[in-house]
Amino acid sequence: MTGTGKTLRLGVAGLGTVGGGLLKLIERQEELRIPGKLEVVAVSARNKTRNRGVDISKFRWADDPMELALAPDIDVIVELIGGSDGPAKRTVEAALRSGKAVVTANKALIAEHGIEIASLAEKHNVHLLFEAAVAGAIPIVRAVKNSLSGVIVSRVSGILNGTCNYILSEMLRTGAAYETVLQEAQRLGYAESDPYLDVSGMDAAHKVLILASIAFGAQPNFDQVQVEGVDKIDAMDITLANKFDYRIKLVAEAFRAKEGVRCRVAPVLVQKEHPLAQVNGPLNAVVVEGEPVGRLTFTGPGAGSGPTAAAVMGDLARLFEGPATPPLGKPARELAALITAVDSAADQGSFFIGAKLADKPGMFAALTEELAEAGVSIDKLIQESAGDTGAAPVAILTHPCPRASAERAMAKIAELKITADTPRLMRIETRA
Numbered sequence: 430m431t432g433t434g435k436t437l438r439l440g441v442a443g444l445g446t447v448g449g450g451l452l453k454l455i456e457r458q459e460e461l462r463i464p465g466k467l468e469v470v471a472v473s474a475r476n477k478t479r480n481r482g483v484d485i486s487k488f489r490w491a492d493d494p495m496e497l498a499l500a501p502d503i504d505v506i507v508e509l510i511g512g513s514d515g516p517a518k519r520t521v522e523a524a525l526r527s528g529k530a531v532v533t534a535n536k537a538l539i540a541e542h543g544i545e546i547a548s549l550a551e552k553h554n555v556h557l558l559f560e561a562a563v564a565g566a567i568p569i570v571r572a573v574k575n576s577l578s579g580v581i582v583s584r585v586s587g588i589l590n591g592t593c594n595y596i597l598s599e600m601l602r603t604g605a606a607y608e609t610v611l612q613e614a615q616r617l618g619y620a621e622s623d624p625y626l627d628v629s630g631m632d633a634a635h636k637v638l639i640l641a642s643i644a645f646g647a648q649p650n651f652d653q654v655q656v657e658g659v660d661k662i663d664a665m666d667i668t669l670a671n672k673f674d675y676r677i678k679l680v681a682e683a684f685r686a687k688e689g690v691r692c693r694v695a696p697v698l699v700q701k702e703h704p705l706a707q708v709n710g711p712l713n714a715v716v717v718e719g720e721p722v723g724r725l726t727f728t729g730p731g732a733g734s735g736p737t738a739a740a741v742m743g744d745l746a747r748l749f750e751g752p753a754t755p756p757l758g759k760p761a762r763e764l765a766a767l768i769t770a771v772d773s774a775a776d777q778g779s780f781f782i783g784a785k786l787a788d789k790p791g792m793f794a795a796l797t798e799e800l801a802e803a804g805v806s807i808d809k810l811i812q813e814s815a816g817d818t819g820a821a822p823v824a825i826l827t828h829p830c831p832r833a834s835a836e837r838a839m840a841k842i843a844e845l846k847i848t849a850d851t852p853r854l855m856r857i858e859t860r861a
């Protein structure tokens with residue numbers, strides 16, 4: 430057990446959304462089921478005078494979070510600064526080196542430096558726990574690492590970014606454009622003022638890579654994750670996909686392929702009855718599939734001050750339970766499976782093509798001709814009136830074909846300037 434007797438002495442680095450939420454929850458620890466006592470000894474953030482909604486004057490203040498990592502009267506560092514490098518990484522490394530347990534919500538750090546940091550924790554025989562890094566309040570890291578260690582996992586997939594899911598859900602509900610819905614998400618606090626990590630798919634990619642590493646015993650290798658975000662999706666794509674009885678979701682998935690473990694994030698069409706199609710607004714969902722259990726689905730709030738702080742709390746409670754185990758499930762040196770980026774052009778499947786056709790004679794014929802030329806046959810098609818917009822929305826579902834063929838047709842269509850916008854190509858998930 431880490432800590433002295435039944436009390437763990439904490440240093441909390443980062444007092445923002447999650448750090449502030451954690452301090453509030455620690456104040457209510459009597460109401461929780463923690464098998465010991467948590468005592469905050471010191472805190473660190475950039476601005477000492479900022480109102481955190483909780484009295485921090487009773488804690489020692491450190492301008493530099495490294496002071497917490499090196500302090501002899503602290504047992505556990507709770508790293509809630511964020512970022513794959515910089516102060517977060519330095520603090521975590523220093524804490525592990527000085528034999529302190531680390532609890533963090535930092536998915537970028539674990540996804541991009543997982544092996545290094547996990548090895549350090551193993552070398553010093555200390556806990557490194559990061560439940561809050563993936564899917565907020567959903568206890569998926571612990572579930573995959575411990576509860577499901579008896580399952581041969583074939584696929585982990587999910588909606589791992591609440592911001593993107595809120596945007597896609599609202600675009601469907603209101604028919605509003607991406608930019609309008611993004612601004613509303615920022616106003617409501619569902620999206621950061623700089624939404625890049627979320628809307629580009631990077632945040633979901635960090636999370637699915639962490640799950641892949643644990644579920645498949647693979648070294649996290651972020652360079653090999655294929656990432657596409659939601660920022661190119663047109664509201665008409667969502668509306669027309671809905672008419673075909675599909676929802677567009679940003680799906681993060683990891684599965685075994687011939688070449689290794691494949692990890693990708695992309696907007697995908699899922700049938701309305703699919704478990705992921707039912708997950709709306711800022712919620713997250715994770716589906717774990719494997720033998721001999723079949724499919725397990727977990728749903729819940731994937732972010733926010735309270736839900737994320739609750740996940741951090743769960744990790745703190747774990748520290749009372751016993752000695753450290755390898756952070757990524759297996760010891761870092763035994764993570765033998767490889768995350769491999771497979772050329773997605775080699776994929777085979779059915780695809781959705783969304784575009785706005787220039788409102789001129791012959792454009793539709795030119796589009797279908799290019800598809801036929803590339804060997805892509807149309808299963809279903811909707812064309813809406815251009816009205817007074819000068820461009821007619823069109824949505825096509827293809828029969829199964831190589832993605833390379835669909836990409837070839839798209840390139841040709843772009844070249845011929847048949848459309849008023851850049852056409853979108855999205856995979857259709859055919860599994861119910």
Ligand SMILES: NC(=O)c1ccc[n+]([C@@H]2O[C@H](COP(=O)([O-])OP(=O)(O)OC[C@H]3O[C@@H](n4cnc5c(N)ncnc54)[C@H](OP(=O)(O)O)[C@@H]3O)[C@@H](O)[C@H]2O)c1
Nearest residue numbers: 443444445446447474475476509510511516534535732733
């Ligand atoms: N927000 C969520 O819903 C959520 C969900 C899951 C995981 N996470 C993860 O949790 C972590 C924290 O996220 P957050 O949303 O709480 O971020 P945040 O609100 O931006 O808070 C970051 C905190 O770190 C402090 N900080 C920044 N640079 C620092 C430095 N050099 N030294 C000391 N403190 C420094 C900031 O200080 P000031 O306050 O003084 O500026 C702030 O208190 C990130 O890894 C994030 O990915 C967040």
